[in-house]
Amino acid sequence: MKNVRYGKCVKCGRTYAAVPDLTTCTCGGILDIVYDYDYIKERLTKQTLAARSEHTMWRYRELLPVEETTAPTPLRVGWSPLYEEPRLAAQLGLKQLWVKDDGQNPTASLKDRASAMAVAKAREAGAQVIACSSTGNAASSLAGNAAAAGLATYIFVPSRAPKGKVAQLMTFGATVISVQGSYEDTFELSKAAIDRWGWYNRNAAINPYLSEGKKTVSLEIMEQLHWQVPDYIAISVGDGCTIAGLWKGLKDLYAIGFIDRLPRLISAQAVGCCPLNRAIETGEPWHPMEENTLADSIAVGVPRNADKALSAIRESHGLTVNVSDAEIMDAQKLLGHTCGVFGEPAGVTGTAGVKKLCEAGILGSGDSVVSVVTGNGLKDVANAIKACGDPISIPSDMDRLLEAFSERGLSIK
Amino acid sequence: MKNVRYGKCVKCGRTYAAVPDLTTCTCGGILDIVYDYDYIKERLTKQTLAARSEHTMWRYRELLPVEETTAPTPLRVGWSPLYEEPRLAAQLGLKQLWVKDDGQNPTASLKDRASAMAVAKAREAGAQVIACSSTGNAASSLAGNAAAAGLATYIFVPSRAPKGKVAQLMTFGATVISVQGSYEDTFELSKAAIDRWGWYNRNAAINPYLSEGKKTVSLEIMEQLHWQVPDYIAISVGDGCTIAGLWKGLKDLYAIGFIDRLPRLISAQAVGCCPLNRAIETGEPWHPMEENTLADSIAVGVPRNADKALSAIRESHGLTVNVSDAEIMDAQKLLGHTCGVFGEPAGVTGTAGVKKLCEAGILGSGDSVVSVVTGNGLKDVANAIKACGDPISIPSDMDRLLEAFSERGLSIK
Numbered sequence: 001m002k003n004v005r006y007g008k009c010v011k012c013g014r015t016y017a018a019v020p021d022l023t024t025c026t027c028g029g030i031l032d033i034v035y036d037y038d039y040i041k042e043r044l045t046k047q048t049l050a051a052r053s054e055h056t057m058w059r060y061r062e063l064l065p066v067e068e069t070t071a072p073t074p075l076r077v078g079w080s081p082l083y084e085e086p087r088l089a090a091q092l093g094l095k096q097l098w099v100k101d102d103g104q105n106p107t108a109s110l111k112d113r114a115s116a117m118a119v120a121k122a123r124e125a126g127a128q129v130i131a132c133s134s135t136g137n138a139a140s141s142l143a144g145n146a147a148a149a150g151l152a153t154y155i156f157v158p159s160r161a162p163k164g165k166v167a168q169l170m171t172f173g174a175t176v177i178s179v180q181g182s183y184e185d186t187f188e189l190s191k192a193a194i195d196r197w198g199w200y201n202r203n204a205a206i207n208p209y210l211s212e213g214k215k216t217v218s219l220e221i222m223e224q225l226h227w228q229v230p231d232y233i234a235i236s237v238g239d240g241c242t243i244a245g246l247w248k249g250l251k252d253l254y255a256i257g258f259i260d261r262l263p264r265l266i267s268a269q270a271v272g273c274c275p276l277n278r279a280i281e282t283g284e285p286w287h288p289m290e291e292n293t294l295a296d297s298i299a300v301g302v303p304r305n306a307d308k309a310l311s312a313i314r315e316s317h318g319l320t321v322n323v324s325d326a327e328i329m330d331a332q333k334l335l336g337h338t339c340g341v342f343g344e345p346a347g348v349t350g351t352a353g354v355k356k357l358c359e360a361g362i363l364g365s366g367d368s369v370v371s372v373v374t375g376n377g378l379k380d381v382a383n384a385i386k387a388c389g390d391p392i393s394i395p396s397d398m399d400r401l402l403e404a405f406s407e408r409g410l411s412i413k
Numbered sequence: 414m415k416n417v418r419y420g421k422c423v424k425c426g427r428t429y430a431a432v433p434d435l436t437t438c439t440c441g442g443i444l445d446i447v448y449d450y451d452y453i454k455e456r457l458t459k460q461t462l463a464a465r466s467e468h469t470m471w472r473y474r475e476l477l478p479v480e481e482t483t484a485p486t487p488l489r490v491g492w493s494p495l496y497e498e499p500r501l502a503a504q505l506g507l508k509q510l511w512v513k514d515d516g517q518n519p520t521a522s523l524k525d526r527a528s529a530m531a532v533a534k535a536r537e538a539g540a541q542v543i544a545c546s547s548t549g550n551a552a553s554s555l556a557g558n559a560a561a562a563g564l565a566t567y568i569f570v571p572s573r574a575p576k577g578k579v580a581q582l583m584t585f586g587a588t589v590i591s592v593q594g595s596y597e598d599t600f601e602l603s604k605a606a607i608d609r610w611g612w613y614n615r616n617a618a619i620n621p622y623l624s625e626g627k628k629t630v631s632l633e634i635m636e637q638l639h640w641q642v643p644d645y646i647a648i649s650v651g652d653g654c655t656i657a658g659l660w661k662g663l664k665d666l667y668a669i670g671f672i673d674r675l676p677r678l679i680s681a682q683a684v685g686c687c688p689l690n691r692a693i694e695t696g697e698p699w700h701p702m703e704e705n706t707l708a709d710s711i712a713v714g715v716p717r718n719a720d721k722a723l724s725a726i727r728e729s730h731g732l733t734v735n736v737s738d739a740e741i742m743d744a745q746k747l748l749g750h751t752c753g754v755f756g757e758p759a760g761v762t763g764t765a766g767v768k769k770l771c772e773a774g775i776l777g778s779g780d781s782v783v784s785v786v787t788g789n790g791l792k793d794v795a796n797a798i799k800a801c802g803d804p805i806s807i808p809s810d811m812d813r814l815l816e817a818f819s820e821r822g823l824s825i826k
Contacts, residue, residue: 055468074496075753076517081489087563104489104519106753108791148753150500159806164794167801171790173750175823176804177814185809192811197825336584340488340519340561377584378521378791381577388583393572393591396598398605401590410588412567412610 003040004065007031007208010307018065020125023206030307031208032248033065037255046258049223055079057113057216063252065212066120074148075106077116078216082224082370088338092358096368098230099351100221101341103376107137107144107168109297109347110217110242110374115141117213118202119149127200128152133190134204135161135183136297137375142202143172154199156190158183165379204241205304214245215252221370222253229259230368232319234266236349237276238298240309242374243267247312265318266369267309268353270325273299276309277320286310294325294383297346297375319362321353328352329387332377342377342384350374416453417478420444420621423720431478433538436619443720444621445661446478450668459671462636468492470526470629476665478625479533487561488519490529491629495637495783501751505771509781511643512764513634514754516789520550520557520581522710522760523630523655523787528554530626531615532562540613541565546596546603549578550710550788555615556585567612569603571596575709575793595704597715617654618717627658628665634783635666642672643781645732647679649762650689651711653722655787656680660725678731679782680722681766683738686712689722690733699723707738707796710759710788732775734766741765742800745790755790755797763787 006015007022011029016022018033025031044062052059057078061068080102089097105112115138122130130146132138133156146153153174157166158181169176179186187203194201201207221233233250237243243265253259269277272292279286286306291299303309313320323331328345331352335341343351351371357363377384392408394400405412419428420435424442429435437443457475465472470491474481493515502510518525528551535543543559545551546569559566566587570579571594582589592599600616607614614620634646646663650656656678666672682690685705692699699719704712716722726733736744741758744765748754756764764784770776790797805821807813818825 076494076496076514081519083487083489083561101519104517106494106514106517107755108521108789144749144753144755146753147750148496157804163798166804167794167798168755168790170801170804171746171749171755171797172753173746177817178804178806180806180808189809189811189814193814196811333584333586336557337560337586340557340559340585342520342557342581342584376521376791377581378577378789381580381794384580384584385576388580391570391579391583391589391591393593395593396602398602398609401602401606404590 001065001067003035003062005034005036008034020121021200022208023201030205030305032308033208033212035252041256044256046227057116057213060216060219063219065209067124070120070124073116073119073145075112075116075145077105077112079220080104082221083339085339091338092355093365094358094363094367094369095365098370099335099339099341100217100370100372102217102372102374103343103347107141108376108379109137109141110214111137111141112145113213113216114138114210115145115202117209118142118200118207119145119151121209122151122200123149125200129154129199130202131155131190131194131199132202133187136165138204140165140168143169143174147172154193156186158186204239211241211245211248211308214242215249217372218246218249219253222259227259229261230263230370232266232367232369233263233372234268234350234354234369235372236298236346236374237267237269237309238300238303238346240276240303240305244305244308244312247316262316265313265316266350266353266357267313267318267320268350269322270295270298270328270349271322273301274322275301276303276306277322279310280313280320295328295345295349296380297344298349319357321356323349323352323356327356329383331355332384332387335373341373343373344375344377344379345383347373347375347377414478414480416448416475418447418449421447423724433534434613435621436614443618443718445721446621446625448665454669457669459640470529470626473629473632476632478622480537483533483537486529486532486558488525488529488558490518490525492633493517495634496752498752504751505768506778507771507776507780507782508778511783512748512752512754513630513783513785515630515785515787516756516760520554521789521792522550522554523627524550524554525558526629527551527623527626528558528615530622531555531620532558532564534622535564535613536562538613542567542612543615544568544603544607544612545615546599549574551617553578553581556582556587560585567606569599571599573709575795577792577794596713617652624654624658624661624721627655628662630785631659631662632666635672640672642674643676643783645679645780645782646676646785647681647763647767647782648785649711649759649787650680650682650722651713651716651759653689653716653718657718657721657725660729675729678726678729679763679766679770680726680731680733681763682735683708683711683741683762684735686714687735688714689716689719690735692723693726693733708741708758708762709793710757711762732770734769736762736765736769740769742796744768745797745800748786754786756786757788757790757792758796760786760788760790
């Protein structure tokens, strides 16, 4: 990889050759992939990019830590739509608002970007098997992307994992190990198994390439905006890997001169689980929190990518905002009603945060904002149903329809 | 619309000016939109098409029945991925196999193509409200596409519609009427309400523009195959509108000289509900059937687009194949395991049909096939759960993991 210099520990600064199965520093710190931007600048221009017909995350190859000979992964990951939403902007009192619907990825979440990267690196490593522990989007995206590439997956889930998610994994042919115990127990068994069999490791905060996959979301946002930088980009934050990737992509583009300034990040967490935002707000180190939110994908009390995430928020002079579950479900309906975008609870938490910041007068008519929706609402139908109430239920009879409309106070034109 | 000549009844041949709110013929027949292919040929070439950056269904404007001034609808509909699947082809004994994953549309089904067209035509008609009856996907796609365009929707679903689909509708802000009865009962109530209130009608087989939206799936398939015609295109069939649209797109391309022959269609229905295939197989008129299949989107006992669908299958010298629910769920796992594509039961019925035809020796090593997956499996997680069986369930203990692997005959490398 001529475009990559090395992996560098974000804690102690030690560097490592960027081998495909790179994990963490001996000090325990997470590694960051460091690029040779001079090399990249000579090879990637806005014009060469605009001419490419590859509309996936792999159109940004020069900025990705893969060998030049590594083939794109099979599923169409990335290049999700960025919708300008003037009606919602007006409703919230913003100058401009765009929604990046990353629930439009193959397994319906932004995590496909990280899992596709894991599959590409596993192939470089000559691995036939990839493993991870997760109950949610990381697992399903890994299972799907690996299946398409002909790689086997071993996925460790805590026994409380919802059956629907397990069904998705099993449909993709993963070997699913449901561990009778806590998430920590699950993680430990996955670690022991990965150590024993040498499987390729897709555990977040262990594998430094994952956030490099995720950063393609901001590369796309900026290209889709024709390199016009918005004032803010809002995203939900759980483990921290996603916001770290988002920021990395922006810094890459700044480093190679594609954008001339950096937006500020908006880190949105749930009130019931906001260890990273709390650290920013108090100026103290982060401490574990309970996981009291229905937004399961960001219910992470012990974030494993805390260092990278906190740096990203601070470096960008970012805003933090914590929203209640009710505010999350309101945002889900708002995006559905106004934009035709159906996000899962964690997926719409960024938008909930934007709305709250608008209502507080912190964001307003001078501001342009991109809000990233990180996962599709079909992943968690139960919560959407709870938020929406029941439909009108009647026999096939016009009188009953008229009655029902009247009972609900609907005046039909 | 200079590219459109008129709507023509498929039964009696009577023609109608192609106004935006065009419905059916006075004789009760469905209308087909007839184009001026000479006009289109002068304006659309493979080169002009290849140069377009619009990667949605609207890239085929010259072949679509919309005014030149009509804006594309807001959501990114169409240009779903077409995956070549050499491993699955080898497994089934086919020369070549591609999977068109139309579950990657904004509301996760092919029906987005028809609903986007309905929204475009409703705007041309100056309508503020659109209504339809649907087993699910037509409804959710209409609700989503209309919400994004700022139009209201009234949607009639049978009470058996999966919860995921209803949750989508409510999140998109539709007024949902869940009808206690069959699809037929649901349709009748929607018809009465549409007549009463004059809403824009998005019912299949009433609105002749819908299959014109759906035809974009075959326009895309052929462009993605660089105009190399496969031997067969397989798709699941319920109401009949989709296969009719698929065929229309192919005939359009043939008429303007983009392809030099036509593929044969494979019409896949469920054994428990196959009125159209039965008509083809017996050579008799179609008769209603019960709706005995878990593939809810094609559980249509009284298909409303029978005329167009039967013509399409016959004109293409098509094959029919009826599959059991067990074969449908096997196909779901097969696509998941081998391709990383998660389809809903009706969505994978085409692939189930291809598999069955391969096993029967009707398709084989000389054949190239495109199989269209019409909807995402996340729409119906309950059935996927039933099909998948249970994961390995153990405490966090390496010995127990080894035991479990050994019991299942898994040899781990």
